[in-house]
Amino acid sequence: MKLSKYFLLIVLTNISVLYDQIAPLQAQHDTHEMEHEGAAGHDDHGDLCAHVSHHDEEFDPAATAFHHIANLNVFSIGPWNFPLPCILYAPGHGLDFFSSGKFAFDFRGHGDGHKAYRGYVLDAGTVKRVVDPSFPLDHVEIGGFAHQGKDAYVCYDGQAYILENKSIIDGGLFGGGLTSFYDFSISKNVVAMLLIFGFLAWLFLGIARSYTRREGMAPKGVQSFMEPMFLFIQEEVAKPFLGDKWHKYQPFLMALFFFILGLNLFGQIPFFGGANVTGNLAFTMALALFTFFVTNLSGKKDYWTHVLWMPGVPAAIKAAIITPVEILGLFIKPFTLMLRLFANITAGHIVVLSFIGLIFIFGSSGQSVAGASLGAAVSIPLTIFMMAIELLVAFIQAFVFAILTASYIGAAIEEHH
Amino acid sequence: MIGSIAAIGMGLAVIGAGIGIGNIGAKAMEAIARQPEAVGDIRANMILMAALVEGAALIAIIIAYILPTVAA
Numbered sequence: 001m002k003l004s005k006y007f008l009l010i011v012l013t014n015i016s017v018l019y020d021q022i023a024p025l026q027a028q029h030d031t032h033e034m035e036h037e038g039a040a041g042h043d044d045h046g047d048l049c050a051h052v053s054h055h056d057e058e059f060d061p062a063a064t065a066f067h068h069i070a071n072l073n074v075f076s077i078g079p080w081n082f083p084l085p086c087i088l089y090a091p092g093h094g095l096d097f098f099s100s101g102k103f104a105f106d107f108r109g110h111g112d113g114h115k116a117y118r119g120y121v122l123d124a125g126t127v128k129r130v131v132d133p134s135f136p137l138d139h140v141e142i143g144g145f146a147h148q149g150k151d152a153y154v155c156y157d158g159q160a161y162i163l164e165n166k167s168i169i170d171g172g173l174f175g176g177g178l179t180s181f182y183d184f185s186i187s188k189n190v191v192a193m194l195l196i197f198g199f200l201a202w203l204f205l206g207i208a209r210s211y212t213r214r215e216g217m218a219p220k221g222v223q224s225f226m227e228p229m230f231l232f233i234q235e236e237v238a239k240p241f242l243g244d245k246w247h248k249y250q251p252f253l254m255a256l257f258f259f260i261l262g263l264n265l266f267g268q269i270p271f272f273g274g275a276n277v278t279g280n281l282a283f284t285m286a287l288a289l290f291t292f293f294v295t296n297l298s299g300k301k302d303y304w305t306h307v308l309w310m311p312g313v314p315a316a317i318k319a320a321i322i323t324p325v326e327i328l329g330l331f332i333k334p335f336t337l338m339l340r341l342f343a344n345i346t347a348g349h350i351v352v353l354s355f356i357g358l359i360f361i362f363g364s365s366g367q368s369v370a371g372a373s374l375g376a377a378v379s380i381p382l383t384i385f386m387m388a389i390e391l392l393v394a395f396i397q398a399f400v401f402a403i404l405t406a407s408y409i410g411a412a413i414e415e416h417h
Numbered sequence: 418m419i420g421s422i423a424a425i426g427m428g429l430a431v432i433g434a435g436i437g438i439g440n441i442g443a444k445a446m447e448a449i450a451r452q453p454e455a456v457g458d459i460r461a462n463m464i465l466m467a468a469l470v471e472g473a474a475l476i477a478i479i480i481a482y483i484l485p486t487v488a489a
Contacts (some may be wrong), residue, residue, distance in 0.1 A: 236461050336472035343475045400468040405460070 049143060049155035061357035069276045069349050071189045072125035073100045078271045079108045084191065086127055088120060090181035093316055096120070100185075102129070102139065116142050117281050120181075121154050121163065125188050128163040129155060129181045135161050168282075189283065192275030196262040200306060204258075233257055241410035252294060256287065257402040263346060264394035268387065278397070279345035281338070288334035291405045295329065299412040333408055337401060348390040355382045427481035434474030438467045 074081045083101030090096075094119050103113025103122035113122030119130050119137050121147050135156065145163075153160040166183035186194075207223045214220065219227045227339035233254055263277045277283050305311060307326040307409035310318055360377040363372025419432050445463040 114430060188482065205475055236457070336476065339475045340468060340472055341476065400464060403465055408467070 047148060049158055049160050059357070059360045061354060064357060064360075065350050067110075067124055067344060068353050069279055070126065071187050071276075071280060073113045073122065073127045073183075073185055073187055074105060074125045075188050075191055075273055076111070076125075077273065081105055081107060081109065081111055081125075084188065085186045086120075087120075087128065087186070088129075088181055088183040089184065090129060092118075093119070093181070112145060114141065116140050116154070116156065121145075123152055123154070123163060126165070127183055127185065128152065128154075128165055129179075130161045131164050131180055132161045133183075188273060188275050189277045189280055192263065192266055192273055192277050193283075196259065196266055200258055200262055229258075230254070233402065237399075237406045238311060241403070241406040242413070243410070243415055249294075249406070252290075253402045253406055256290075256405060257398050259396035260287070260341065260401055261394060264398060265391075267345065267349070268390055268394060276345065276349055279349055281342050284338040284342045287341070287401070288338035291337055291408060292330075292334040294405075295333075295408045295412045298409060299370055300415065302414060303412045333404075335402060340353060341383040341401055342396055344393055348386070348393055352383055352386050352390070355379045355386060358382075423481040423484045427478050430474045430477030430481070433477075434470055441466045441470065442448035 027267055073084055075084055076082070083099045085106075086096070086098055086100050086102075088096045092136040098117065100113075100122060102115065103120075104115040105111050105113045105122055105125075108348060111122060111125030116130065116135070117139050119135055120127050121130065121142060140156065143158070146153045146155060146160055152163040154163055155161075162237060164179045164181065167178045203222065203226075207226055207399055210220065212221045220226070234246070234250060237257075238250050238253055242249055260278055260403045263275075267274070267276050267278060299307075301367075307330065308323060310326070359372050359375035362375030363369065364377075441463055445459050448459050452459075
């Protein structure tokens, strides 16, 4: 419960920071085809740029909600945006390291950059790359952004250039997939993770010190505030599932619980970053992979016999049904862990954002003050109610992740009886 | 078209999860009423079971969500 806990926390943080960005090493995307497409793009879509100078578009609640739960390359506090470091790599183009302030985005606004740098632009807070080789690599002024269907375009010199998103390793399920560049930036989510990591390390190192200094005495200060939670993890999560080996896995469970809880709560603070870390599939995937490896690497002989060759069942049924299902189950367990946390947090945030969107829908995008007031009257109580529920969900999901991990590990280390 | 069918599937999955979680909640309340001293254990297991039921529904929802993007 001492050093190993902090070690695990550090590893958890670092791996999840990395995991957000990792893409398969082999990056042979067919850039030639993309270039052609881009070249064709800026001929066909030249007229796109005729009407992008000002943002008078209709309010789109879905797009707004997705923008606000996305991971961005700017950190916003209230209406103000702050630049973050960008670390970008494009095969054949090289590694770039610069501040997202180079994009000259508005201090108050939606995070649209006014300049392009090294062929990258900032569209609504997200770094995107211009694939067209005729686009200048210097620090140049750009005309604005245009969207048509799912494609985004940047306007420069009266012409529209198609933009590419960063590579995402979800296999393209959420519109990602391999593109021409990788984004290893210290993004908004990474900043949130580092903040929570620093806070937890500071808090727990202090508590650990006071446990050693005041051994056998009543807890004091913040220690007495946190002790019920420590005991809760120990008595309700670790001991019932892990039996007499609970001590070995307690640090892992505590790290999971407090890291998830901290990020859930941090993501709920309004107007401060709005970092939706636990609602990021890559982050929850990294956590679920930890559970997967800890479970299977600590699996005893009994566990593997039950997975691979269940005793007491006819061989034909074993080979045909039970073994394949059990092997699938090995992967489905962490997969559901990943989805559960992601979907719960993301759904909560989208509901809150939709309620806030009501103000703009009723107010016809800012044209009707009476409508907007009515919208606000409806949306504020609903938002407060939803955020109260989310507060509950933040605890429940952290608890559920820890308790399910404990039950999977418990099943793996169980001795024959 | 595929999107609409996927939305119907999503609704059906949520109905299933709703029935499941409703049953878990109802039975847990009954159990607590019968044996108030076991409230801690019952609550922990109730949340665990609800999470497991919810997991199946979430897989269905995610598939319903990504199917239109993949098929389109």
